[in-house]
Amino acid sequence: MAGEQLKVVDASKTFYTEWGKVEVLRSVSLTAARGEFLSVVGVSGCGKTTLLRIIAGLEQPSGGEVFCNGVRVSGPGSDRAVVFQEPRLFPWLNVEQNIAFGLKQRNEAARRVVEQALELVGLSAFRQAYPHELSGGMAQRVAMARALAFEPEALLMDEPFSALDAQTRTHMQSELQEIWRRTGKTILLVTHSIAEALLLSQRICIMTSAPGRFREVVEVDLPYPRDPDAPEFIRLKKYILTQLTA
Ligand SMILES: Nc1ncnc2c1ncn2[C@@H]1O[C@H](COP(=O)(O)OP(=O)(O)O)[C@@H](O)[C@H]1O
Ligand SMILES: [Mg+2]
Known part of the structure; x- marks a missing residue:
C-alpha cells in the first residue's frame, strides 16, 4: 500500500430514474500515488463528476470500492477536500x-x-x-x-476553472501548479480540457462515455512549467483527442 493515496477499484454506478436506469460508470479503476497530480479527461456527460463524487464519498458506488490512504471510503472526510466548478461561498x-x-x-x-x-x-x-x-x-x-x-491529503477538483475566462483560467492553472509544488498534496483533477490536463498532470486517465470507462492512462513526461507549443505537448494533445472520441 505504501505510496498509494487514492485507490478506486472497479467502481460502477447506475442511476435509477423514472425513465429507467442509466449506467454511468462501468468498472473504473485508478490509483493516485501520494503527492501525484492525476487528471481524468472525458467529454461532457461521460461520468467525471459522478466518479469524483464517489471518491469524495458524496455518492455511493453501485459496485466497487474506494480507498484513501488504505482506508475504505464510506462517506465524506477531511482527508479529501473537494473544489467544485462553482465556488459555493x-x-x-x-x-x-x-x-x-x-x-x-x-x-x-x-x-x-x-x-x-x-x-x-x-x-x-x-x-x-x-x-x-x-x-x-x-x-x-x-x-x-x-x-x-x-489540510486534506488529497484535493479533488471538478472542472474548477471551467466557468472562468481564458486568461483567468491560464493564470489559475499556473497558481494551482504552484500550490501543488509548495504543498505536495495529491491532486485529482477532472476536466474536459485536454490542454489543462496536459499542462498540469503527471498522468492522465482517458475516459470514454456511455457508460464511462477508462480507455487508457497516459504518462506525461514533460518538465514543468509546460510549454503548450512544444512538439511533444501537441503530439499528446492530438493523441488524447483521438482516444476520447474514438
Ligand atoms: N443523480 C443522478 N440521477 C440520474 N442521472 C444522473 C445523476 N447524476 C448524473 N447523472 C447522469 O450521469 C451522466 C454523467 O454525468 P456526470 O457525472 O455529471 O458527467 P460529467 O461530469 O462527465 O459531465 C449524465 O448522463 C447524467 O445525466
Ligand atoms: Mg461534471
Missing part, C-alpha cells in the same frame, strides 16, 4: 470567514491554517472582502483556500 461571510467555516476549531492553530491558505492562494489582502466583491477567479481561489484549510 456563503454570501454573508467574508473571505476569511468562508475559509474558516468548516473548521472544527476556532483557536490559534486554526487561525494560522486560514492564514496559510490565504497566503497560498494570494488573497491575504482580501480577507475582509465579501463574495459579491470578488471576481470569478478570486472566488474560485477562496474555494481552493477553503479546501486547503481542511
Whole structure:
C-alpha cells in the first residue's frame, strides 16, 4: 500500500430514474500515488463528476470500492477536500470567514491554517472582502483556500476553472501548479480540457462515455512549467483527442 493515496477499484454506478436506469460508470479503476497530480479527461456527460463524487464519498458506488490512504471510503472526510466548478461561498461571510467555516476549531492553530491558505492562494489582502466583491477567479481561489484549510491529503477538483475566462483560467492553472509544488498534496483533477490536463498532470486517465470507462492512462513526461507549443505537448494533445472520441 505504501505510496498509494487514492485507490478506486472497479467502481460502477447506475442511476435509477423514472425513465429507467442509466449506467454511468462501468468498472473504473485508478490509483493516485501520494503527492501525484492525476487528471481524468472525458467529454461532457461521460461520468467525471459522478466518479469524483464517489471518491469524495458524496455518492455511493453501485459496485466497487474506494480507498484513501488504505482506508475504505464510506462517506465524506477531511482527508479529501473537494473544489467544485462553482465556488459555493456563503454570501454573508467574508473571505476569511468562508475559509474558516468548516473548521472544527476556532483557536490559534486554526487561525494560522486560514492564514496559510490565504497566503497560498494570494488573497491575504482580501480577507475582509465579501463574495459579491470578488471576481470569478478570486472566488474560485477562496474555494481552493477553503479546501486547503481542511489540510486534506488529497484535493479533488471538478472542472474548477471551467466557468472562468481564458486568461483567468491560464493564470489559475499556473497558481494551482504552484500550490501543488509548495504543498505536495495529491491532486485529482477532472476536466474536459485536454490542454489543462496536459499542462498540469503527471498522468492522465482517458475516459470514454456511455457508460464511462477508462480507455487508457497516459504518462506525461514533460518538465514543468509546460510549454503548450512544444512538439511533444501537441503530439499528446492530438493523441488524447483521438482516444476520447474514438
Ligand atoms: N443523480 C443522478 N440521477 C440520474 N442521472 C444522473 C445523476 N447524476 C448524473 N447523472 C447522469 O450521469 C451522466 C454523467 O454525468 P456526470 O457525472 O455529471 O458527467 P460529467 O461530469 O462527465 O459531465 C449524465 O448522463 C447524467 O445525466
Ligand atoms: Mg461534471
